[in-house]
Amino acid sequence: MGAPLPAPAASRLFLSGNEAVARAVWEAGCKVAAAYPGTPSTEILEELAHYPDVYAEWSVNEKVSLEVALGASMMGARAFCAMKHVGLNVASDALMTMTVTGTAGGLVIAVADDVGMSSSQNEQDSRFWGRFAHLPVLEPADAQEAYAMTRVAFELAERHRCPVILRLTTRICHVKGRVEVGERVAVEPAGFTKDPRRWVMVPGNAKPRLPLMFEREAALAAEAETSELNPLFDGSDLSVGFVASGPAFMHVREAFPDAPVLKLGLSCPLPVHKIRAFAARVQHLVVVEETEPLVESELKAAGIACHGKDILPRLGELAPDVLRPAVARLFGGAAPAPAHVPAQQVFPRPPTMCVACPHLGVYYTLSQMRNLIISGDIGCYTLGAGHPWNALDTCISMGASMGMALGMDKGRGAADANKKVVAVIGDSTFLHMGMQGLLDITYNRGNVTVLLLDNRAVGMTGGQDNPATGRGIRGEPAPRVDFAMLCEALGVARERIRVVDPYQLPVLFKALREETKIEEPSVIITNRPCVLIDHYQPAKPYRVLEERCTGCGNCVDVGCPAIHVIRRETEVKPSGKEVALSFVRIETAACTGCGLCVQPCAPEAIVCAEAPQPVQFLRKQ
Amino acid sequence: MARHKTTNILVCGIGGQGVMTATEILAEAALSLGFDVKKTEVAGMSQRGGVVTSHLRFGERVLSPQIVPGEADLLVGFEAAETLRWAHMLRPGAVALMNVGRLVPPVVNIGLFDYPDDPVAEMRALGLTVHAFDASALALKLGDIRLGNTVMLGAMADRLPFPAEVLRQAVLARFASRKPQWVAVNREAFELGRRAVAEAALAGSTASW
Numbered sequence: 001m002g003a004p005l006p007a008p009a010a011s012r013l014f015l016s017g018n019e020a021v022a023r024a025v026w027e028a029g030c031k032v033a034a035a036y037p038g039t040p041s042t043e044i045l046e047e048l049a050h051y052p053d054v055y056a057e058w059s060v061n062e063k064v065s066l067e068v069a070l071g072a073s074m075m076g077a078r079a080f081c082a083m084k085h086v087g088l089n090v091a092s093d094a095l096m097t098m099t100v101t102g103t104a105g106g107l108v109i110a111v112a113d114d115v116g117m118s119s120s121q122n123e124q125d126s127r128f129w130g131r132f133a134h135l136p137v138l139e140p141a142d143a144q145e146a147y148a149m150t151r152v153a154f155e156l157a158e159r160h161r162c163p164v165i166l167r168l169t170t171r172i173c174h175v176k177g178r179v180e181v182g183e184r185v186a187v188e189p190a191g192f193t194k195d196p197r198r199w200v201m202v203p204g205n206a207k208p209r210l211p212l213m214f215e216r217e218a219a220l221a222a223e224a225e226t227s228e229l230n231p232l233f234d235g236s237d238l239s240v241g242f243v244a245s246g247p248a249f250m251h252v253r254e255a256f257p258d259a260p261v262l263k264l265g266l267s268c269p270l271p272v273h274k275i276r277a278f279a280a281r282v283q284h285l286v287v288v289e290e291t292e293p294l295v296e297s298e299l300k301a302a303g304i305a306c307h308g309k310d311i312l313p314r315l316g317e318l319a320p321d322v323l324r325p326a327v328a329r330l331f332g333g334a335a336p337a338p339a340h341v342p343a344q345q346v347f348p349r350p351p352t353m354c355v356a357c358p359h360l361g362v363y364y365t366l367s368q369m370r371n372l373i374i375s376g377d378i379g380c381y382t383l384g385a386g387h388p389w390n391a392l393d394t395c396i397s398m399g400a401s402m403g404m405a406l407g408m409d410k411g412r413g414a415a416d417a418n419k420k421v422v423a424v425i426g427d428s429t430f431l432h433m434g435m436q437g438l439l440d441i442t443y444n445r446g447n448v449t450v451l452l453l454d455n456r457a458v459g460m461t462g463g464q465d466n467p468a469t470g471r472g473i474r475g476e477p478a479p480r481v482d483f484a485m486l487c488e489a490l491g492v493a494r495e496r497i498r499v500v501d502p503y504q505l506p507v508l509f510k511a512l513r514e515e516t517k518i519e520e521p522s523v524i525i526t527n528r529p530c531v532l533i534d535h536y537q538p539a540k541p542y543r544v545l546e547e548r549c550t551g552c553g554n555c556v557d558v559g560c561p562a563i564h565v566i567r568r569e570t571e572v573k574p575s576g577k578e579v580a581l582s583f584v585r586i587e588t589a590a591c592t593g594c595g596l597c598v599q600p601c602a603p604e605a606i607v608c609a610e611a612p613q614p615v616q617f618l619r620k621q
Numbered sequence: 622m623a624r625h626k627t628t629n630i631l632v633c634g635i636g637g638q639g640v641m642t643a644t645e646i647l648a649e650a651a652l653s654l655g656f657d658v659k660k661t662e663v664a665g666m667s668q669r670g671g672v673v674t675s676h677l678r679f680g681e682r683v684l685s686p687q688i689v690p691g692e693a694d695l696l697v698g699f700e701a702a703e704t705l706r707w708a709h710m711l712r713p714g715a716v717a718l719m720n721v722g723r724l725v726p727p728v729v730n731i732g733l734f735d736y737p738d739d740p741v742a743e744m745r746a747l748g749l750t751v752h753a754f755d756a757s758a759l760a761l762k763l764g765d766i767r768l769g770n771t772v773m774l775g776a777m778a779d780r781l782p783f784p785a786e787v788l789r790q791a792v793l794a795r796f797a798s799r800k801p802q803w804v805a806v807n808r809e810a811f812e813l814g815r816r817a818v819a820e821a822a823l824a825g826s827t828a829s830w
């Protein structure tokens with residue numbers, strides 16, 4: 001998080017790529033910045049919110065954020081939006097027309113690709129959008145370059161009157177390095193010029209603009225040939241020369257300090273002539289890019305022989321230890337790798353839900369029910385797909401749980417006739433893309449029970465605000481959407497909308513059983529905030545009375561990380577059946593006293609750490 | 622370690638333990654000496670109890686932010702099994718500083734996987750030099766598990782290519798500006814870590830005779 005006052009010009013700061021981009025956006029005199037949070041891009045807007053003189057917002061989705069930025073650009077203001085790779089797919093509808101209208105004030109789109117897939121549902125190369133939309137793509141290689149290129153991007157955008165894509169990857173966004181920053185320039189919006197033939201994209205107006213788009217692309221290609229963004233680093237060993245973009249450039253320099261490298265900072269459109277001249281000087285040309293062979297294919301199409309994905313991996317991150325052996329194979333040898341002990345096999349440690357997370361109650365309850373098909377969505381609650389709940393059957397993209405649930409209901413055959421279709425979605429995801437799906441469910445009379453998990457945060461990305469939290473990006477009060485009323489407006493019958501406390505398992509269970517029985521759309525809204533935010537108030541912790549614990553393991557099924565199995569035993573029942581027992585302990589220091597695990601414990605072995613208390617009991621179905 | 626050489630430090634643990642904060646402070650110390658510094662976290666949904674590693678590289682000029690397996694000069698493990706997980710990152714002859722405190726994940730709890738019986742012994746069996754001590758217990762003794770972070774920083778202090786005092790200052794400066802009431806206890810945590818690792822080193826050397 002940034003300081004209250006931006007650091008003075010010429011300071012050398014230790015910034016992540018995201019922080020560096022934010023600094024540059026502010027310095028460039030940008031007036032409007034918008035985003036929907038998404039790893040690894042989230043911190044850009046978070047950081048921008050700390051700067052004065054920039055309007056910053058969390059938009060409900062990426063398409064809206066891009067539209068907000070375009071609106072500002074039309075006023076002649078400098079505008080910016082940020083998103084993760086899958087977000088650009090959402091925004092692409094607006095993007096593909098924006099490239100035809102062009103822009104007025106400089107508009108920069110930072111798109112962060114999750115190369116290596118740390119927290120995304122796919123790995124995709126957003127540079128394709130540059131080719132698809134005929135827009136320039138800038139690819140910084142570290143935080144300092146992310147800073148510098150962001151400033152350049154605004155100028156390039158204004159020179160060519162089109163959006164510029166700043167393509168980042170996880171290794172830019174989340175890598176910290178030293179960044180020397182500069183001065184803020186004041187840019188006064190030039191004002192709106194009425195020009196319907198430019199801004200109103202009906203066919204008659206759009207057609208004459210298409211040739212202009214290709215003229216612009218040719219001008220950009222010419223600029224790329226001589227641009228300082230595409231520098232040549234000479235090397236003494238001409239046996240292999242590299243063309244590299246983004247952080248791959250740093251890995252190349254690290255692994256092959258003596259090789260010449262043509263670095264592509266402006267990688268779309270390509271400086272084909274410059275690359276051809278470079279190729280002629282080296283014995284082998286190797287293109288190093290993350291992730292798709294984009295540059296490679298374009299070079300081959302231009303008749304320039306090169307290596308790329310024939311020797312390098314097609315997916316995942318590149319790194320010096322990936323490059324060295326790949327290039328060594330080109331010369332028929334094996335690269336000496338540093339000596340090290342073999343990697344050890346240690347249990348996997350997948351991410352898990354937090355201690356006392358309100359979603360625990362939801363997934364525990366779902367896991368106790370039979371005959372459900374559960375359509376899941378993107379957010380913390382996707383972790384319900386993991387152990388011990390195994391309570392999600394699908395997860396595709398933001399908001400998709402709604403439409404998919406309707407499709408499951410309508411598409412089911414006799415085999416699934418008895419199954420109940422449940423869709424699970426978070427508050428922010430629902431507002432992002434879920435609302436339309438729910439409307440489709442009500443309109444088409446889908447038999448779907450929607451669990452709307454309102455934890456008042458975009459939990460997965462660190463608890464950002466949205467229209468359901470009652471706060472704006474700077475923490476200022478904002479109108480708060482009423483989900484019950486919203487769902488009613490979308491066509492759900494009032495009596496089919498329930499608000500329940502996810503810490504009260506019997507209530508939740510009853511609500512789910514009743515609503516899944518009724519053959520019409522229903523919504524169960526849970527109302528407990530994320531434990532990481534919102535002044536979460538922990539209650540008194542619990543502990544386990546060893547003498548009472550029967551080892552049934554019911555509390556373990558709740559999935560709270562504060563519950564630990566201390567001893568396992570096998571019991572042989574009179575019937576001869578073997579039953580595994582797990583005796584537990586509650587880590588009192590971590591327990592927040594939410595009371596979830598207390599409810600399924602039949603022998604009432606879980607008691608307040610201070611004084612024994614009566615507990616409720618939830619019967620299994 | 623000479624200045625022209627890049628120093629590679631790998632800090633590992635699980636989300637929520639303060640791995641990133643500790644590495645950040647270490648980075649600040651290196652920056653204050655004028656080194657070029659790069660720091661990166663290796664992915665994982667780190668806030669949710671998953672695996673976290675933080676790579677810190679500093680020297681005259683740092684290019685790639687990632688440490689290659691077999692090139693870490695120091696491995697600092699905030700959790701026992703996690704230290705074992707990253708053992709292969711160490712270069713031959715380098716040292717691992719290891720908290721023997723265990724954090725058992727749900728997949729082990731529900732019986733799907735086993736937690737290693739003795740991660741320290743397994744590390745040593747690989748021929749690695751391990752200075753193991755219970756940083757979690759030391760932190761709890763001082764009243765807060767979160768102090769484990771500073772204990773681990775203290776443990777690193779005498780194994781860096783710059784004076785321990787520089788790191789100590791970076792730790793204390795951070796608290797002085799954010800939580801002044803925490804300065805004294807963190808100073809103590811730092812010294813406890815320093816001493817604990819020195820004792821562990823002594824014990825380790827006798828054991829290997």
Ligand code: SF4
Binds near residue numbers: 356560594
């Ligand atoms: S009461 Fe049970 S479920 Fe809730 S935080 Fe404590 S151990 Fe976890």
Ligand code: SF4
Binds near residue numbers: 544549552554603
């Ligand atoms: S639910 Fe109760 S009896 Fe069963 S393992 Fe947990 S504490 Fe023991």
